[in-house]
Amino acid sequence: MxxxxxxxxxxxxxxxxxxxxxxxxxxxxxxxxxxxxxxxxxxxxxxxxxxxxxxxxxxxxxxxxxxxxxxxxxxxxxxxxPDLLPSDIIGSQIFDPSTKGFVTELGPVxxxxxxxxxINRSSAKTQSAMLEAMQERQTTVGGTSYRLPDxxxxxxxxxxxxxxxxxxxxxxxxxxxxxxxxxxxxxxxxxxxxxxxxxxxxxxxxxxxxxxxxxxxxxxxxxxxVRVADPIKRYIVEIVNVTRRPGDFLDSGQARWIEHGSSPRGAIAFLLAAKASALLDGRDHVIPDDVTGMRHPVLRHRLLLSFEALAERVAPESLIDDVFAAVPTP
CATH class of the missing domain: 3.40.50.300 (P-loop containing nucleotide triphosphate hydrolases)
Structure with a gap:
């Protein structure tokens, strides 16, 4: 190991x-x-x-x-x-008359x-073209995969x-x-x-x-x-768990506003963001403040609010604060 x-x-x-x-x-x-x-x-x-x-x-x-x-x-x-095509981002194959064959022109991604x-002005098809690039760090053009730079x-x-x-x-x-x-x-x-x-x-x-x-x-x-102690990791998992089971941890008025909680990517995001936050502050280890300081940017797009919450214009940041208040800080 x-x-x-x-x-x-x-x-x-x-x-x-x-x-x-x-x-x-x-x-x-x-x-x-x-x-x-x-x-x-x-x-x-x-x-x-x-x-x-x-x-x-x-x-x-x-x-x-x-x-x-x-x-x-x-x-x-x-x-x-709206008229942006997936090929405009990831690239396409272009016919070359001199060689009578197709050549691959990689896109700006x-x-x-x-x-x-x-980004929300592009169509759903074009938005989906970025999924492979963002998650897999590669694109596929003409059946061939191309690694993105590092x-x-x-x-x-x-x-x-x-x-x-x-x-x-x-x-x-x-x-x-x-x-x-x-x-x-x-x-x-x-x-x-x-x-x-x-x-x-x-x-x-x-x-x-x-x-x-x-x-x-x-x-x-x-x-x-950057080092992350086990109690900090447990703290992260408990926070994400509250978003998935709000009825067990929040009062009924708050719980009804959360339709769906965070996926495991939320916990991973907390871990990575907390490590980066610690380095930004000149530390070689994560403290609870590194997690709480990243609570809004990590979770605000991972909580799916209910229709009632949207109708009452409930701010996701206030719900995130409620979630953190329900978990004891290590």
Whole structure:
């Protein structure tokens, strides 16, 4: 049995410097949004994917592209529309008259970072084309499978207030996203800084990349090496179990709002996100706060609310808080 590598002081110091450089570059473009930055870095460290949701104009696309450009890695942006085809994303076979045969042209998904802008504007068929890529890290074109590059991170955005010309993401695809982050309006002081940067042009040039793909892969290995004690793992499983059996742990008023709970991917997401959170804070081990701090982005898209909850506009975040309150902290 192979033992997990142990994080030493030098590893933690290197990670702190590298993550600090990434945060500084991000903040030079995106004002405020510390919670968003933490979710994006957590996603990257965990080798996962993230769904960003907000009304238009809150820098979802800017945040995703700024993070991707912080690494000297391949990046592709796909503007999702109703007429977008699966082959536009994963690739297709094209007839070559010179050879009288077909050649494979791989699509933009074959990049280290891919930004799917307004993913809910693409049709269900096109959305499903991303399932294999996000979960299996491969695509199939003309009966041949092609491995995606490593690292591979999907950054998707969606606008929740428009319904015309949109297709709601199915639960099976939502579950593929490690985190779902909801972006709020900036506070007044941050918005004043945005206006200042637009006026001076400081928002247009983030500067060169600060990390390479080797650095990113090393960060991911360090995050994977963060230790998680058995009581923390049990805590995660108990939380996910409450979402599946709310009637046994919550009062009847709260329980009736949860139609279906989280799949085992929710527990895995908590484990990976907690490890990344610990590394972001310079620790080689997970504490309960790492789990509770990720509760909303991990669970908000994994709880299927009942019709009553939707009719009464119950916020999933309040239900998640109720779930955590029902489980003793180790």
């Amino acid at each position: 192979t033992e997990n590598p142990v994080l030493g002081p030098a590893d933690l110091e290197w990670a702190e410097v590298t993550l600090g450089a990434l945060a500084t570059r991000f903040s030079s473009v995106v004002v405020g949004q510390e919670r968003l930055l933490r979710s994006l870095l957590t996603t990257v460290l965990s080798s996962g994917h993230v769904l960003l949701e907000s009304v238009p104009g809150l820098a979802k696309t800017l945040a995703a592209s700024t993070l991707a450009s912080s690494f000297s890695a391949s990046f592709a942006r796909v503007q999702c529309t 074959h990049a280290n970072f891919i930004l799917l802008d307004e 690292p591979f991170v999907v950054l998707a955005t969606q606008n929740p207030i428009e319904e015309e010309g949109t297709y709601v993401l199915p639960q099976a695809q939502l579950d593929r996203f490690l985190l779902k982050e909801v972006i709020d309006y900036p506070i007044p002081n941050d918005e004043i800084e945005v206006l200042h940067r637009v006026e001076t042009g400081a928002i247009t040039d983030p500067g060169p990349a600060v990390c390479g793909t080797d650095d990113l892969l090393k960060l991911q290995r360090l995050a994977a090496a």
